[in-house]
Amino acid sequence: MSAFGSHFAFEFRTGLRDRSLLLMNYLFPLVFYAVVSLLMTQLNPSFQPNVIPAMVVFVTLTSLVLGLPNPLVSAREAGIFRSFRVNGVPALSALLIPALTTAVHAVIVSMIVTLTAPVLFQAPAPVNWGGFAVFLVLTVFSMAGLGVLIGVISANTRITILWSQLIFLPSLMIGGLMIPRSTLTGAMAQISGLWPSAHSMAVYDGLARGSGFNAQVALSLFVLLAGGILAFALASYLFSWDSVNTTRRGSAWLALLVVVPFVAGMALS
């Protein structure tokens, strides 16, 4: 097996073998999906059309934004990256393969949600599966970029949680997951454009639900793509193998540049 294949297979197994990763990749999002979908569709039937996009975005948030950064920080702090480095593992593999395998876990759980929600909660399935694929891939790409960037710049796992929650909680509350963006007040609806979840929901509406391709959908596609590319580029640039006596190529504050596409998305929404 090639080095990439061996590394990918190991990281994929780790996502199932490690209890905390299993929790973030599968148990927490699936239990949340089951409980919240059951309650929300009973309490608020208008939530039904949003079950699939909201829960898929939730899945990507838990596995890629909450779950992915910690192992990267731990690998740096525990000297795992040092072992990788002296044995010839390239920096890009050390960074991207965990992101890729976590993304695969997220896609698996997203598909479980998408295929079971119409049966369990009478949620409407995507009308356009090609559009759904674009929505899923871009959402996963954007969230994975943010997760990797958080893992690269966080000094320790406590800081990781802080950064992750800055994305996770607002996404849940004003990012269109629990409350549709269209029902938010004008200023709040605009501010919600700062979070990727709002753009993912817009892309789902336009491409998968078949509401029609418009300027907002195009903008959201651009924001997710640009946000993901910028996050991965910054993570690669700021990556450091070690935490002891090591200077990065740039200040960790450079990572804040990742908000530029999202600020643009908010301003132009």
Added chain:
Amino acid sequence: MRPMNELAVKVSELTKSYGQFVAVDRISFEVRRGEIFGLLGPNGAGKTTTLECLEGLRRPDGGSIRVADTDPTRNVKGLRNAIGVQLQTSGLPASMTVGEAMHFFCAYHGVKPRYDLLDRLGLKEKNGTQYHALSTGLQRRLALALALAHEPPIVIMDEPTAGLDVPSRVQLHEIMAELRAKGTTILLATHDMAEAEKMADRVAIMVRGRIVEAGSPRELTATGSTLTKITISTADGMFLSGERSLPGLQRWAVQEEYFVCFSIDVGATLKTMLASIEKSGDRIIDLRVERPTLEERFLEITTEKSA
């Protein structure tokens, strides 16, 4: 076959600082192919930083390094295949099994997994055990197996015996001797003076980022105070009290039934001692004559240079 006097490592005026702290200060040394070279020094002397510069983990601030004809700062890929590294502080993913680790790193080196090395290092039964469940000693053995798996011409070991039990230590020394016999060069940073004295062909002692002494262990011990330690116990307790005017005697002490002395002229001291014992009708119970050890010489040097 390449000649054994060929240089495997050449370090010239190497300097490395962390902020204002100069960890390594213009050091130079060479290591020949097939040689075991020991870097000794107290904590903070700069041994690990030196090795990390050779391993390509740190970028030197000044000077030059050649490792197997490779500049570690420029040809990282070439360096990875030329060296095997057992780091002082490193780790593997907690859930990675011993077998997976061997497979994983061999894949990156482009060689077949060396499960025979796991067998040799007593890890065969642990093939399916996850890294976090291994004892410190087993983790060190696994790190060594991974460092040797691609048969590098140069092996760098930072405190290789730390955390190892006595049988493992003996086994490691056997492996090091085998590697040397095959022409593998070994760079060793250690606190274990007995290990350095036993295994190293040459050593360099570092204090505060500089090399203060270098040479073979025998050369280093010979250039010290040259006092030889004589320990003797006799049936009647001769020398424990009374006459101790022995030629060459520099200092002495009584430790229970033993008379322990340090002589600058061991031949003369012993001759007089034996003559005195015979003359008095006493009988020797125990007699030991010891050259100064590398550890004693190390303490002498580091105390002197640190002052």
